[in-house]
Amino acid sequence: MKSRHKVAYSLTSLFSLSLISTLIAPYFTLAFPGAESVMAAPPVTPDKSVNCEILVVGGGLSGVATAYEGLLAGRTVCLTEITDWLGGQISAQGTSALDERPTQRSLKFYSRGYLELRNRIGRKYGKLNPGDCWVSEACFLPRDAHNILNQMLKDAEKQGKGKLQWFPNTVIKDLEISTNGKIINSAIAIQHQAAKGAPPLNTFTLSQSIEDAYRYYNTSRFTKTIIRFVPKPSKSNASWYVVDTSETGEIIALADVPYRLGIDARSYLEPSASSSTNDPYCTQGFTYTFAMESTKEAQQQAMPPFYSQYSPYFSYELTRLANFDLLFTYRRIWSPNKGKPAQFGGVKFTAPTPGDISMQNWTWGNDYRPGTAADNLVYTRQQLQATGQLKPGGWMGGLRKESLGKAEENALSFYYWLVAGTTDSQLGNGVKQPRLNNRLLTGLNSPMGTVHGLSKYPYMREGRRIIGRPSWGQPSGFGIWEIDISRRDYNDEYYRKTLPAEMYRQLKAALAGLEAVSVIEGKISPEQAMRRTRSTIFPDAVGIGHYAIDFHPCMVKSPPETPGNQERPGERRGAGQAYPFQIALRAMIPQKIDNLLVGGKSIATSHIAAAAYRVHSFEWSAGAAAGTVAAFAIKNSVAPYQLVDDLPKSEPQLEALKRLLKQNGNPTAFPDTSIFNENWENWR
Numbered sequence: 001m002k003s004r005h006k007v008a009y010s011l012t013s014l015f016s017l018s019l020i021s022t023l024i025a026p027y028f029t030l031a032f033p034g035a036e037s038v039m040a041a042p043p044v045t046p047d048k049s050v051n052c053e054i055l056v057v058g059g060g061l062s063g064v065a066t067a068y069e070g071l072l073a074g075r076t077v078c079l080t081e082i083t084d085w086l087g088g089q090i091s092a093q094g095t096s097a098l099d100e101r102p103t104q105r106s107l108k109f110y111s112r113g114y115l116e117l118r119n120r121i122g123r124k125y126g127k128l129n130p131g132d133c134w135v136s137e138a139c140f141l142p143r144d145a146h147n148i149l150n151q152m153l154k155d156a157e158k159q160g161k162g163k164l165q166w167f168p169n170t171v172i173k174d175l176e177i178s179t180n181g182k183i184i185n186s187a188i189a190i191q192h193q194a195a196k197g198a199p200p201l202n203t204f205t206l207s208q209s210i211e212d213a214y215r216y217y218n219t220s221r222f223t224k225t226i227i228r229f230v231p232k233p234s235k236s237n238a239s240w241y242v243v244d245t246s247e248t249g250e251i252i253a254l255a256d257v258p259y260r261l262g263i264d265a266r267s268y269l270e271p272s273a274s275s276s277t278n279d280p281y282c283t284q285g286f287t288y289t290f291a292m293e294s295t296k297e298a299q300q301q302a303m304p305p306f307y308s309q310y311s312p313y314f315s316y317e318l319t320r321l322a323n324f325d326l327l328f329t330y331r332r333i334w335s336p337n338k339g340k341p342a343q344f345g346g347v348k349f350t351a352p353t354p355g356d357i358s359m360q361n362w363t364w365g366n367d368y369r370p371g372t373a374a375d376n377l378v379y380t381r382q383q384l385q386a387t388g389q390l391k392p393g394g395w396m397g398g399l400r401k402e403s404l405g406k407a408e409e410n411a412l413s414f415y416y417w418l419v420a421g422t423t424d425s426q427l428g429n430g431v432k433q434p435r436l437n438n439r440l441l442t443g444l445n446s447p448m449g450t451v452h453g454l455s456k457y458p459y460m461r462e463g464r465r466i467i468g469r470p471s472w473g474q475p476s477g478f479g480i481w482e483i484d485i486s487r488r489d490y491n492d493e494y495y496r497k498t499l500p501a502e503m504y505r506q507l508k509a510a511l512a513g514l515e516a517v518s519v520i521e522g523k524i525s526p527e528q529a530m531r532r533t534r535s536t537i538f539p540d541a542v543g544i545g546h547y548a549i550d551f552h553p554c555m556v557k558s559p560p561e562t563p564g565n566q567e568r569p570g571e572r573r574g575a576g577q578a579y580p581f582q583i584a585l586r587a588m589i590p591q592k593i594d595n596l597l598v599g600g601k602s603i604a605t606s607h608i609a610a611a612a613y614r615v616h617s618f619e620w621s622a623g624a625a626a627g628t629v630a631a632f633a634i635k636n637s638v639a640p641y642q643l644v645d646d647l648p649k650s651e652p653q654l655e656a657l658k659r660l661l662k663q664n665g666n667p668t669a670f671p672d673t674s675i676f677n678e679n680w681e682n683w684r
Contacts, residue, residue: 053232060088130335131333316427371568537674541585585625
């Protein structure tokens with residue numbers, strides 16, 4: 001096993017190879033005559049057309065789960081992914097340590113596909129945690145996650161008699177939307193492969209290759225195949241569905257449906273918000289992960305030429321975490337030999353031994369946390385317009401390439417800090433000691449599968465989030481908010497002093513309404529109702545999740561690595577424990593377009609709620625719901641919005657959908673979920 005991860009390239013050659021911007025071909029601006037839809041006609045003739053019943057854009061966990069359920073329902077599923085690995089968080093993004101809560105895990109109360117994934121990981125290694133990490137009960141190698149998911153989809157295809165059409169290294173470039181703006185008629189995609197004589201795929205970092213991936217034309221680096229995805233011929237009016245499970249909400253931006261980005265303004269629904277106004281530039285930090293191997297002998301460590309720019313940022317963060325072995329084993333993903341028992345800061349772990357491999361994902365390390373209009377990663381609608389990306393043929397992925405590049409440099413610098421650094425931005429000098437007996441794992445056969453050693457795509461905690469359709473109680477558009485899930489006690493003096501009187505009154509009224517039964521029965525007073533006893537129960541729940549509201553806040557100054565920089569004040573106020581929560585179908589249905597569904601992190605949540613609605617099991621549950629809803633809608637010739645448009649009145653077809661989900665082993669509510677059950681103290 002160890003031989004798979006030998007260093008294929010020296011770190012010195014890595015810097016010259018992975019960060020040379022001159023290799024990037026010139027940007028070509030494509031402009032086409034105006035049309036009544038997003039795209040009147042493809043700028044180039046497609047090389048082929050592909051029929052789909054469900055087009056899934058994004059091969060992360062939510063996308064795989066969507067495809068999995070679609071295939072089991074016997075549907076023809078087209079699945080695209082910008083990288084060549086399935087799994088997103090646990091593969092291409094490198095975070096192969098499952099974020100789970102103890103109670104849900106002990107009950108194994110997950111979607112059927114997620115349970116199957118966990119079981120197959122266990123069978124692969126003979127145990128669920130081959131890394132013997134302490135952040136999770138399941139830490140493993142990213143490459144193996146891709147292979148496991150690939151086989152799961154093949155098995156689902158065979159079992160359900162569906163058809164899988166898998167398109168790695170593929171991005172959506174254009175959409176053809178009907179003249180009434182309600183239906184996506186087709187999607188144009190670009191699939192790339194290494195050009196003849198060019199280095200293999202995964203040689204270059206994402207910042208170097210992303211613009212090339214979105215160009216129609218062949219370059220010295222890539223040759224392209226232009227694919228037109230169209231509905232599979234059908235007598236049904238609802239002949240196909242497009243599901244956006246991309247990491248940043250690409251399709252909702254390209255289709256120009258209403259969405260939010262970044263901080264939501266403080267309100268009675270989001271009382272812990274750090275700003276009184278919306279701030280679309282401050283999203284959660286994103287992370288290029290990497291794998292490093294413990295070695296018996298000290299290794300020569302090459303200082304990156306840009307190290308001095310980023311070193312003022314790095315820190316163990318807290319005194320109780322200021323230990324290299326503690327950090328190394330936190331997300332250790334491979335441990336062939338059992339180390340000696342160790343303890344630091346109250347945490348017990350086994351010490352690293354030569355051959356151990358650790359994946360790094362650290363807040364004051366390889367997290368990159370821009371938060372201003374000058375450096376934000378995910379472009380706002382206004383920025384997309386200014387860069388021409390909403391024009392026909394203009395879409396280039398919707399990300400700031402420069403911030404990707406700086407995040408790559410930051411991650412490589414963090415590796416050097418771990419093994420050779422002696423400074424600490426938060427704890428001061430004399431804390432950090434060098435640990436030279438480690439090496440960065442690089443090469444196509446390394447855990448990350450890249451020549452440069454960084455993950456193929458950064459781990460994204462937050463992207464664009466749709467605004468659902470107007471619904472009862474939310475006339476401006478449905479959303480899931482902080483007060484729907486948080487355990488916070490809103491009697492806290494902060495809220496009484498910070499919120500305007502009318503806003504505080506609205507907060508009290510909203511929370512009292514959510515706890516109306518308890519108030520009526522005399523179990524609690526209206527004032528006591530300021531603290532939730534459960535999460536909001538949604539009548540249109542189609543999935544579940546449970547995780548703490550966890551923040552990696554943006555930084556105040558630009559660039560994030562500015563010496564002395566600080567996190568955005570107040571961003572962590574909303575952090576804390578959450579109740580087990582549900583995924584409402586209304587949160588997956590965007591405005592305007594009837595055959596578009598949203599899964600993953602782009603569902604209709606607020607900035608604070610999204611900090612909990614983002615981890616592995618949630619992503620799978622949202623995808624399982626999306627795949628089931630799409631297949632159900634096709635079979636019954638009903639649009640998803642029609643399943644919820646009469647709420648809170650009875651919706652017979654919605655109830656049939658929920659029965660199907662339950663029958664298929666995809667829970668929509670936690671055990672004993674009821675407005676009468678207020679005993680959730682064990683679910684922490």
